[in-house]
Amino acid sequence: MKKFILAVVLLHVIASTANIHAITAEEIERENHNQESYHNWVEYSTDTTVLKVDSHEGSYMKNLLRYSYVCDISHKIKTVVYYCDEHDHTKSETFLEEVIHSEGHRH
Helix, strand or coil, X not given: CHHHHHHHHHHHHHHHHHHHHHHHHHHXXXXXXXXXXCCCXXXXXXXXXXXXXXXXXXXXXXXXXXXXXXXXXXXXXXXXXXXXXXXXXXXXXXXXXXXEECCCCCC
């Protein structure tokens, strides 16, 4: 019986400790979320870059003849920089705008 009581007490202590850590983690997450909401993000600059990333070979038939070609693949990437004047912080986001094939076909 003593072992059972000891096990129940230990289980209660462990459960209480786990709940304290869970509440603390939630409070930290909420605090970080609140700090993020106070930022006054304003779009500072925008840049668009085209990067050649790969190439592949292709072929097609025309008038019973096989023609081959090399297609260069490029990515059009847009980067937006935001600035918060209250905290002197910056952040950036990068987007893949378009995948460009030099031969005009779809991927």
